Amino acid sequence: MNILLIGSGGRESAFAWKLSQSPKCEQLFIAPGNAGTGQYGTNVDIKVTDFEGIKAFVLSNGINLVIVGPEEPLVKGIHDFFLNDEQLKNVPVIGPQREAAQLEGSKDFSKQFMQRHNIPTAASRTFTRDTLQDGLSYLATQGLPVVLKADGLAAGKGVLICLTLQEAQQELVEMLTEAKFGEASSKVVVEQFLQGIELSVFVLTDGNSYKILPEAKDYKRIGEGDSGLNTGGMGSVSPVPFADEIFMRKVEERVVIPTVEGLKQDGIPYKGFIFIGLMNCEGEPWVIEYNCRMGDPETESVLPRIESDLIDLLMGVAEGNLIEKQFTISPKIAATVVCVAGGYPGEYLKDKAISGLDNVRGSIAFHAGTGMQGEDVITTGGRVLAITSLQDDLFTALQQATLDASRIYYDGKYFRKDIGFDLL
Numbered sequence: 001m002n003i004l005l006i007g008s009g010g011r012e013s014a015f016a017w018k019l020s021q022s023p024k025c026e027q028l029f030i031a032p033g034n035a036g037t038g039q040y041g042t043n044v045d046i047k048v049t050d051f052e053g054i055k056a057f058v059l060s061n062g063i064n065l066v067i068v069g070p071e072e073p074l075v076k077g078i079h080d081f082f083l084n085d086e087q088l089k090n091v092p093v094i095g096p097q098r099e100a101a102q103l104e105g106s107k108d109f110s111k112q113f114m115q116r117h118n119i120p121t122a123a124s125r126t127f128t129r130d131t132l133q134d135g136l137s138y139l140a141t142q143g144l145p146v147v148l149k150a151d152g153l154a155a156g157k158g159v160l161i162c163l164t165l166q167e168a169q170q171e172l173v174e175m176l177t178e179a180k181f182g183e184a185s186s187k188v189v190v191e192q193f194l195q196g197i198e199l200s201v202f203v204l205t206d207g208n209s210y211k212i213l214p215e216a217k218d219y220k221r222i223g224e225g226d227s228g229l230n231t232g233g234m235g236s237v238s239p240v241p242f243a244d245e246i247f248m249r250k251v252e253e254r255v256v257i258p259t260v261e262g263l264k265q266d267g268i269p270y271k272g273f274i275f276i277g278l279m280n281c282e283g284e285p286w287v288i289e290y291n292c293r294m295g296d297p298e299t300e301s302v303l304p305r306i307e308s309d310l311i312d313l314l315m316g317v318a319e320g321n322l323i324e325k326q327f328t329i330s331p332k333i334a335a336t337v338v339c340v341a342g343g344y345p346g347e348y349l350k351d352k353a354i355s356g357l358d359n360v361r362g363s364i365a366f367h368a369g370t371g372m373q374g375e376d377v378i379t380t381g382g383r384v385l386a387i388t389s390l391q392d393d394l395f396t397a398l399q400q401a402t403l404d405a406s407r408i409y410y411d412g413k414y415f416r417k418d419i420g421f422d423l424l
């Protein structure tokens with residue numbers, strides 16, 4: 001099969017690595033990819049939202065399967081674009097259509113979906129500029145802290161956890177009347193704060209049946225001990241020790257099944273990955289958010305644990321016979337440590353030459369924000385590399401990933417040395 005993978009981050013590097021191992025993979029293209037994805041396939045210089053460019057490439061290269069990594073093209077309707085095009089409509093796309101992608105693209109849509117299908121989630125109400133006064137009064141009736149969420153995509157910055165009523169009211173005003181997060185905050189979800197430990201659960205579905213992929217935990221803060229600013233993700237581990245059989249059974253019965261069935265009942269087709277962000281509150285799962293794609297850097301820990309052929313599974317999604325596909329998960333433990341650029345998540349250093357990649361021995365170095373400058377691999381993004389190690393126990397996996405992260409050099413390199421140690 002000829003495959004086009006869309007995206008350029010650590011997640012897509014992990015996908016490219018896994019896809020390239022399948023005997024079904026003839027040619028793998030990554031648009032636009034990064035300096036690392038070129039090891040597993042051919043990078044093509046097309047932007048993830050350039051649908052016409054993608055169309056031309058798919059037609060001229062006999063692509064049989066398109067896999068969409070990031071949310072933006074999904075929320076913008078890449079799958080609908082294929083279905084509505086005479087020449088493309090028979091080329092399967094992995095990733096939901098625009099309507100279903102609203103599970104990520106609109107917090108209000110996802111809250112309404114969860115409420116309609118009795119999926120456990122924090123109590124909430126949605127406000128707009130017209131109902132600002134109601135929102136301010138509602139806030140005064142809520143406990144603290146209270147959570148404010150911009151409805152639309154806000155590059156991971158649209159969620160505010162407010163500690164005082166004054167702060168919450170001021171933020172609500174800024175979001176609704178001063179477009180603090182642009183168009184994304186023209187609607188704001190005000191939500192009850194949930195106290196607990198987070199984890200990410202991933203589901204692959206063809207719209208009828210599903211497979212629950214290995215769960216993972218990601219580490220969002222820049223600093224050790226989960227301190228400092230939020231980032232795209234500084235590391236991940238899979239499995240998550242507290243997600244035991246009893247907890248995962250609750251997740252399946254209360255969240256996964258109602259989600260897949262709810263989509264069906266609502267007449268919303270879904271072919272792709274569902275990322276369920278959960279809070280474990282004293283052993284009970286509560287949904288914090290849905291994403292319409294895999295997580296990053298969770299994917300880097302999740303895919304190495306999947307032993308089955310990924311293309312076979314994805315063809316099951318495309319053809320609607322996922323239920324028949326064999327699915328095995330490795331009992332091994334994966335740990336991922338992300339190396340970031342100096343300054344990240346603020347303004348960060350770029351174009352720094354990377355060396356030492358050949359010194360990585362017991363891990364896989366998935367590239368994220370990298371590019372080529374002549375013969376040199378250079379940094380191009382905030383999250384530069386995701387170093388993943390798969391081992392028999394969590395301690396060894398963490399130690400190995402951390403050791404290999406320390407074997408790489410570039411100006412300003414930083415990584416957290418405490419990823420996963422809270423779980424030991």
Ligand code: AMP
Pocket residue numbers: 122147156158159191192193194195198277288289
């Ligand atoms: P989101 O953009 O929905 O992933 O939210 C970003 C982060 O905010 C989540 O990963 C949580 O850490 C936190 N968060 C979101 N909603 C809540 C909530 N209701 N209670 C506590 N923390 C939350």
Ligand code: GLY
Pocket residue numbers: 218232233291294295296297298
């Ligand atoms: N790691 C969180 C995300 O991918 O959104």
